[in-house]
Amino acid sequence: MTTTEEQRTDGRTTLVTGATGYIGGRLVPELLAAGYRVRCLARTPGKLRDHPWADRVEVAGGDVTDPAALRRAFAGVDTAYYLVHSLSSGSGFERTDREAARTFAEEAAAAGLRRIVYLGGLLPKGEEEAELSRHLRSRAEVGRILLAGPVPAVVLRAAVIIGSGSASFEMLRYLTERLPVMVTPSWVHTRIQPIAVRDVLRYLVGCAGIPEEVNRAFDVGGPDVLTYREMMTRYAASAGLRPRLILPVPMLTPRLSSHWVGLVTPVPRAVARPLTESLRHEVVCDEHDIARYLPDGPDRPLGFDRALGLALQRVRDAQVATRWSSAATPGAPSDPLPTDPDWAGGSLYTDCREQAVAAPGERLWRVIEGIGGEHGWYSFPLAWAVRGWLDRLVGGVGLRRGRRDAQHLRVGDSLDFWRVEEIEPGRLLRLRAEMRLPGLAWLEMRAEAAGPDGSVYRQRAVFHPRGLFGHAYWWSVAPFHSAVFGGMARNIARAAGRVEPAPRRGRARGRDGDRPG
Incomplete structure (x- = not known):
């Protein structure tokens, strides 16, 4: 100005x-x-x-x-x-x-x-x-x-x-x-x-x-x-x-x-x-x-x-x-505002899950960050496998890509038929779907602390349909969401409870002023 x-x-x-x-x-x-x-x-x-x-x-x-x-x-x-x-x-x-x-x-x-x-x-x-x-x-x-x-x-x-x-x-x-x-x-x-x-x-x-x-x-x-x-x-x-x-x-x-x-x-x-x-x-x-x-x-x-x-x-x-x-965050006058009517911004379907976890947030995060690849997706393996085969039949990437590193992820990594769009270590993993779909899809996983020995796992699947076929696709797979997404949330929470605590670095050797245990 x-x-x-x-x-x-x-x-x-x-x-x-x-x-x-x-x-x-x-x-x-x-x-x-x-x-x-x-x-x-x-x-x-x-x-x-x-x-x-x-x-x-x-x-x-x-x-x-x-x-x-x-x-x-x-x-x-x-x-x-x-x-x-x-x-x-x-x-x-x-x-x-x-x-x-x-x-x-x-x-x-x-x-x-x-x-x-x-x-x-x-x-x-x-x-x-x-x-x-x-x-x-x-x-x-x-x-x-x-x-x-x-x-x-x-x-x-x-x-x-x-x-x-x-x-x-x-x-x-x-x-x-x-x-x-x-x-x-x-x-x-x-x-x-x-x-x-x-x-x-x-x-x-x-x-x-x-x-x-x-x-x-x-x-x-x-x-x-x-x-x-x-x-x-x-x-x-x-x-x-x-x-x-x-x-x-x-x-x-x-x-x-x-x-x-x-x-x-x-x-x-x-x-x-x-x-x-x-x-x-x-x-x-x-x-x-x-x-x-x-x-x-x-x-x-x-x-x-x-x-x-x-x-x-x-x-x-x-x-x-x-x-x-x-x-979800408007950056220009053309974009939706959070205060716009619920019907503004186009169709958006979501599946949200929440699960209490009997383990600290860092242990839950280790499970979240290790998802996919050899660890799988923690629910209904046959359904994920079939989805991968179908994706390959129509020219998609399927589940064959796996992951770059077995334990750690970074923005841009491929993860089976997803790609890491956002990661906040210890808190958030957001994946964008790269399988063939009549629309755009995301899967978001969060770890939140809940006291010294507990945490909360929050999971959200988001689908933005393209055309009538996109709407039909969502409703055709919606009956399976309880088994796929619901099972995923429950099994991730259980897996976090079984994860062994990570060893504390340096204490065994007594370095930097620490005495051996």
């Missing part, structure tokens, strides 16, 4: 509403990185405590419909981000959105704010507002209310946002991954101009510094205009899936579509319905005037394929080292 930028942001506080949501939770660290002080307004402040930036922001409790709460939250604030929307399908959500926007604009003016920034929806051109979906119509009304208020406002209008955790993106992800053949609504032919979440955040942060006289809406989108069908096709290619067969059926109405999406994907119907209702509208940018104030750099805004790659790279992109540990 340049000195000018530091001076420009020094001492300025921004208020972020909707910080517990998808965009708000990603905007806060971007504002902090740009040098702003940040205050978050949340109805349930406790929901923010798991964010990695929670200790760097102020948190104000309250609701955008409560004037008193807004007055407290606006104290000393320069710019406010309005990032709240109702996804309710009830009859009163439009009135609630309208009243909240008016209250927000009035209290912002009374507090002397310089700027309001709002993220709304991209509107179709040439359609009467009465023809819009209720949720798109409500977002348009909120934008008009804020622009008509006393405080200058910038309204950014975006269509589908591409980033892991975005409800629109997650719906695209699940539909494409789970259905090799899709009977789809007619809206798959609707033209849409998607935008990468990184570009949305770049514009939002930049809007805090736009000249005060600017009071208008801007269309924001990426360089590609695609149908939803084309987006699914390109997602399948980017994710390494077989080409999808897509069969549009006109009789699938938005209401039926939301039930269909709810059946096929874990996206809740209450979220899926407003999304599918809006997808019947063609939403393409009519201008790119935002670039006059926030110029685009090289290759920005990002194209659809690049945005997909960033959203998928943690567990999909073959050019990026695939680490399960990284998948």
